[in-house]
């Protein structure tokens with residue numbers, strides 16, 4: 001699915017652009033994947049696990065997502081730089097196609113600027129315009145109070161906890177919380 005340009009202002013006054021990824025974003029996306037993995041324990045990859053991403057694989061992924069009817073990806077660009085991305089996807093399965101899942105991460109220099117809020121507004125809009133989708137689902141890791149605050153603001157509620165779902169390199173075990181937001185039309 002292709003998302004057309006959405007311009008908005010960050011809290012600090014800078015202009016930002018949301019849109020589907022383009023070939024020109026490949027290197028920015030690779031940089032973002034690697035850097036963000038080292039900035040927080042609240043995303044699922046470590047930097048060295050980003051070796052599997054190459055310019056070719058990213059370009060293929062962009063093409064696949066933009067052409068798919070069951071996926072949408074938004075990148076956020078600030079001053080031409082990839083600040084982060086957000087994805088929504090759902091299956092074709094008759095029993096599960098009413099459930100969409102969403103994921104988001106930004107480089108730390110862009111946290112708390114309202115990007116997550118604007119991205120989630122768009123994702124909810126996509127879900128509301130799909131007659132099959134009845135709920136959006138996501139998970140967050142114990143301690144991620146910023147993500148939780150964003151999700152609760154956007155209408156998500158906690159529906160469950162998976163104890164010890166995450167094990168950091170130093171052995172720390174963290175729980176993962178599941179959230180759901182109903183889609184009402």
Ligand SMILES: CC(C)(COP(=O)(O)OP(=O)(O)OC[C@H]1O[C@@H](n2cnc3c(N)ncnc32)[C@H](O)[C@@H]1OP(=O)(O)O)[C@@H](O)C(=O)NCCC(=O)NCCS
Nearest residue numbers: 042104105106111112113114115116117140145146147149
């Ligand atoms: C979580 C994340 C996507 C949120 O995006 P964002 O653009 O920073 O979020 P926004 O600025 O739109 O909104 C954040 C809200 O949380 C609030 N907030 C910030 N820090 C907070 C904290 N420690 N506790 C509670 N609320 C907090 C902000 O005030 C803001 O609310 P407001 O707009 O009503 O003032 C982003 O911070 C990020 O990429 N974090 C690292 C990766 C990550 O955790 N991804 C999610 C994995 S589940």
